[in-house]
Amino acid sequence: MVLPFKHEPFTNFNEETNRKDFRQALKSVEEQLGKEIPLVIKGEKVYTDDKITSVNPAKKDQVIGKASMATKKHVEQAMEAAEEAFKDWGNWSAEARAR
Numbered sequence: 225m226v227l228p229f230k231h232e233p234f235t236n237f238n239e240e241t242n243r244k245d246f247r248q249a250l251k252s253v254e255e256q257l258g259k260e261i262p263l264v265i266k267g268e269k270v271y272t273d274d275k276i277t278s279v280n281p282a283k284k285d286q287v288i289g290k291a292s293m294a295t296k297k298h299v300e301q302a303m304e305a306a307e308e309a310f311k312d313w314g315n316w317s318a319e320a321r322a323r
């Protein structure tokens with residue numbers, strides 16, 4: 225089910241509560257910068273030694289995150305898990321899948 229586009233109203237930053245909420249949201253995101261991001265296979269987090277480092281293109285010294293790189297073995301494990309999950313998921317209705 226595709227929802228139609230709905231334009232969200234602009235935020236009025238003349239209101240202190242909106243400015244405060246925006247600063248808090250930025251702080252929350254900033255606290256997450258630089259974290260290591262694992263692979264997730266069968267719901268399990270898998271950290272690897274090899275990482276892809278993502279940087280802010282506008283501020284090259286700012287690391288957004290470091291994502292674990294998958295090996296061939298990880299890809300095979302993920303494909304096996306997906307094939308196993310599809311046995312059940314493939315029987316779901318389109319509506320249930322969308323949810």
